[in-house]
Amino acid sequence: MYVYQEHDQQLLEERVAQYRDQTRRYLAGELSEDEFLALRLQNGLYIQRYAPMLRISVPYGLLASRQLRRLAHIVRTYDKGFCHVSTRQNIQLNWPSVEEVPDILAELADVQMHAIQTSGNCIRNITTDEFAGVNPKEIEDPRPWCEIIRQWSTFNPEFAYLPRKFKIAVNAVPDADPALIGVHDIGVQLVHGANGETGFQVWAGGGLGRTPMTGSVIGEFVPWQDLLPYLESILRVYNKYGNRDNKYKARIKILVKALGADKYRELVEQEFAELKDGPMTLTKEEVERIQSCFSAPAYQTEDTAALEAKLAEDKAFSRWYHTNTRAHKQAGYRAVTLTLKKTGRVPGDISDEQLEAVADLADQYSFGVLRNSHQQNMVLADVAASDLYDLWKALDALGFATPNLGLITDIVACPGGDLCALANAKSIPVAESIQRRFDNMDYVHDLGLIDLNISGCMNACGHHHIGHIGILGVDKKGKEFYQVTLGGRGDRESRVGEKLGPSFESDQITDVVENIIKLYVEKRLENEPFIDTYERIGMDPFKERIYG
Amino acid sequence: MGKVIIDGAIADNQWQRLESDALESGVPAQGKIIVPLAYWQENRDTLIARGDVAVWLAPGEEPKDLEDDLDSLPLVAIHFPAFKDGRGYSYARELRTRYGFKGEVRATGDVLRDQLFYMTRCGFNAFEVRADRNIEEALQGLKDFSITYQGDVNDPKPIYRRA
Numbered sequence: 001m002y003v004y005q006e007h008d009q010q011l012l013e014e015r016v017a018q019y020r021d022q023t024r025r026y027l028a029g030e031l032s033e034d035e036f037l038a039l040r041l042q043n044g045l046y047i048q049r050y051a052p053m054l055r056i057s058v059p060y061g062l063l064a065s066r067q068l069r070r071l072a073h074i075v076r077t078y079d080k081g082f083c084h085v086s087t088r089q090n091i092q093l094n095w096p097s098v099e100e101v102p103d104i105l106a107e108l109a110d111v112q113m114h115a116i117q118t119s120g121n122c123i124r125n126i127t128t129d130e131f132a133g134v135n136p137k138e139i140e141d142p143r144p145w146c147e148i149i150r151q152w153s154t155f156n157p158e159f160a161y162l163p164r165k166f167k168i169a170v171n172a173v174p175d176a177d178p179a180l181i182g183v184h185d186i187g188v189q190l191v192h193g194a195n196g197e198t199g200f201q202v203w204a205g206g207g208l209g210r211t212p213m214t215g216s217v218i219g220e221f222v223p224w225q226d227l228l229p230y231l232e233s234i235l236r237v238y239n240k241y242g243n244r245d246n247k248y249k250a251r252i253k254i255l256v257k258a259l260g261a262d263k264y265r266e267l268v269e270q271e272f273a274e275l276k277d278g279p280m281t282l283t284k285e286e287v288e289r290i291q292s293c294f295s296a297p298a299y300q301t302e303d304t305a306a307l308e309a310k311l312a313e314d315k316a317f318s319r320w321y322h323t324n325t326r327a328h329k330q331a332g333y334r335a336v337t338l339t340l341k342k343t344g345r346v347p348g349d350i351s352d353e354q355l356e357a358v359a360d361l362a363d364q365y366s367f368g369v370l371r372n373s374h375q376q377n378m379v380l381a382d383v384a385a386s387d388l389y390d391l392w393k394a395l396d397a398l399g400f401a402t403p404n405l406g407l408i409t410d411i412v413a414c415p416g417g418d419l420c421a422l423a424n425a426k427s428i429p430v431a432e433s434i435q436r437r438f439d440n441m442d443y444v445h446d447l448g449l450i451d452l453n454i455s456g457c458m459n460a461c462g463h464h465h466i467g468h469i470g471i472l473g474v475d476k477k478g479k480e481f482y483q484v485t486l487g488g489r490g491d492r493e494s495r496v497g498e499k500l501g502p503s504f505e506s507d508q509i510t511d512v513v514e515n516i517i518k519l520y521v522e523k524r525l526e527n528e529p530f531i532d533t534y535e536r537i538g539m540d541p542f543k544e545r546i547y548g
Numbered sequence: 549m550g551k552v553i554i555d556g557a558i559a560d561n562q563w564q565r566l567e568s569d570a571l572e573s574g575v576p577a578q579g580k581i582i583v584p585l586a587y588w589q590e591n592r593d594t595l596i597a598r599g600d601v602a603v604w605l606a607p608g609e610e611p612k613d614l615e616d617d618l619d620s621l622p623l624v625a626i627h628f629p630a631f632k633d634g635r636g637y638s639y640a641r642e643l644r645t646r647y648g649f650k651g652e653v654r655a656t657g658d659v660l661r662d663q664l665f666y667m668t669r670c671g672f673n674a675f676e677v678r679a680d681r682n683i684e685e686a687l688q689g690l691k692d693f694s695i696t697y698q699g700d701v702n703d704p705k706p707i708y709r710r711a
Contacts, residue, residue, distance in 0.1 A: 010695050011693065022662060158634075158637045160663075161631070161634025239637070240635055274646065279705050279709055283709065
């Protein structure tokens, strides 16, 4: 992980003092609601349906065990004993009080955590592949670049009052999009040039929300030295020309689309010409300093014979192993996903005691580090083959070993109408109802990989557009309805799904999902995943089955 | 006469910012005035002859529109009808770094303590703090942080290039 220097720590402490004073002035009536709104949002504090919601930043999803323990303490002391993993790898508290937020920030700052720019019209948390650094397919570890971008974006004075929120993701895997860069305001793809030198293909103008679309390539090959001046150029063009009259047209995607990618690129190149080779140019020393924080841990040589024997004799362990763990760069190691999707539990929720238990497991089995995934799960990325069986037992006891990673019950869902003030409909009961319908684990496994995503409103926090099956809550005359999309992808590539047709009432939606799945089972070729069947047969058979 | 923060200290405000409707019958005979960009463009020669004149930019009016005039201007104001409209931050930065403007760059309008630190870093050196707010207290806003990661108008070196 990134190791904080004295100045990084001091910055956080100054932030706590600043925000404490802002809160004091707000409570004393010296700041208006509207003035405080912008300030608290830049600190991740929303005023929600029943209580405020505080979004805590987890840069590119990485959490050290001591940070997990501090989060446990915070949710126990200041909240109702649980928190929520978000689709941008952050952590959300659902019941803090406005008055106590400065104290929460001080507690976080002690362990190098904060809530800086987790909301508001500014540059948000930088996200990446939850398997970054251990993914055998990546060309390079993307996390140092995430950290470099994080520092550049933190309290960047020019980009604190953008037209709208701004999300950046980084991917280092070729021919796949585990970080969803295609649907980010800026997507940064690591590439290697002709001589093996690191560079970036830079995308802009993707996004979900009200007008979902994938981005366009703006920079075909940006040399590593130029990463920050190039990003700054994209942001400056957006800051000057993004729509500020209508918040629904304010994201960069609307501007890129209106101008066209070629024109946008031309404006970026004009800005970039001034910045290139200037003081923002990254130095080799700085990149190496950051990279040194992410060097591989002390892996041991592993004998996998015992593991093979366990896999042969314990069917449940084997199912979990093949579903919830995946290949690692290092021979003899696996990356383990903790599925926070047990039926009956809110997707992505975790309690104080579970946070502490997970911290202990991270220390014992994964060099003290855990990651949040954008599918609202957690990952222990560096587990030795000889530890897998014991870890599985421990996770099973915690309820985090449900062998459903990537399957239909591994549902991604926003907090929805149960908690969120923006929501048009509930998400959590819909997720639970679908999980209960698909309660036979053999059948769930037979169905294979299916991404099912639920958002309670257009803002798309549940990433419904990129679910193979997407469900969107809509409001019709005060009643909750659900719209279904099919064919979205957030796997090999990012793609926005197509609408199935008119929306459904809440008591119909689970039947609709079941009927979609039945049709897939009838039509699939041997070993053909849902998304491939959909792409082969198209939307019409599904329409006919559901509405015919 | 109101007060203004200039270079980190409170001073008397020598300048009066005029909206276009206040200029229908022409400029006042005396006093330092800040006129809208359109009025400046229409009356440039007369205004230069009068002297004591500066220009303010509204959101959407860029420093480029003043590119040829900057040498004759002692002050450029950037107006914030609402503090959340952040275009002015890029304009100030452009005035300083692209056009090398050495005169006063003043923030006017919805100018509040909690934005001053960022504004300073983008090249503003003068602030007409909104009239209903305490300007003494607003001074604190210039000192929110002692640490910055990025370079800025005052020191273009990011933290990894500083000694």
